[in-house]
Amino acid sequence: MKFLKYILEILFPVSCVSCGASINDEKNLFCAKCLTETVFTSYPSVLKNEMVDRLVSIGSLKAAYAPLYFKKDAPVKNVFYKIKYGNRPDVAQKMAEFATEKFMKILPVDLKLDGVCYVPIHKIKLSKRGYNQSAIIAKVVADKLELPLVHVLERSSNIETQTHFGRIDRLKNQEGTIVASKNVIRHKHLLIIDDILTTGATIETCYDALRLSNPDCLISILTLAVTDSW
Structure with a gap:
């Protein structure tokens, strides 16, 4: 059945x-x-909201947005299981279109982005899963925003699952596991894409990698959902 x-x-x-x-x-x-049974964030601004507050450690952060709250007891949990483990890239694409449309409605005209990148996964996980859901989401976002999709981040080592880790343990677990290519020097403001924002540790690790190659690069964040607690 x-x-x-x-x-x-x-x-x-x-x-x-x-x-x-x-x-x-x-x-x-x-x-x-x-x-x-689905809870929407309804953020009125991408410049000031709880996601921006959660990512306060990222000094060059300009904006952050997610249209949905991720709740473990809500139907949205099924969506992300399909996206991440259920071999349903089509669902990732649908959700990406939805998120981008919401993002564009409140995106300030003077917030100039010049590229879209995404949280990488290690090649071992990529071979097992067959795709990186964040890369699929990023492709849709880049197309809708009419921006280049840039492959500037790479996961240099495979890490254990972080599902039950808190913020500090997630940061320790990921330290030095993401590197940025030298091509990032070409960009002034990148939009980083991921599926869910939890503690912000993964995004912060991406930011640290980007900053090593381009200290002046500004960062904005777009995810499909944000956890309601961290």
Whole structure:
């Protein structure tokens, strides 16, 4: 039965990204039931919100945004399981389109971005999963914003899962595991893409890598969701 449900979701993409139920409007992501249980951030600004506050340690941060809250007991959890472990890059693309549209509505005209990059995964994980969900999201974002997608970050060593780590342990676990290419020197303001913002440790590790190659590079962040606690 689960396999049949999976096939139907592939063949008939106008379905709820969470439960797979059919929906009438292709513009909608969630069915009525899942929608009532999904919490939106409703940030009025990308320049000042709780994500920006959470990433206060990033000195050159200009903006941050996510359209959804990630709650473990909400339907949105199913969405991210599909994106990360369920071999559903199509769901990642749908969510990326949604997030970018929301982001663009409140993006200040004077916030000049000149490239989109993404949180990397190690080649071992990439070979097992078959794709990097953050790279897929970033491609959609770059296309919609009409910006170049730049591959300037690389995961130099494989790390254990960080699901049960706190902020400090996540930072220690990732220290020195992400490096930036010299090409980052060409950019003045990069938009970093990831699927979920939790403690901010991964983004901070990316920032540290970028800063080593280009100390003057400004950073903004776009994710699909942000955890409601950290």
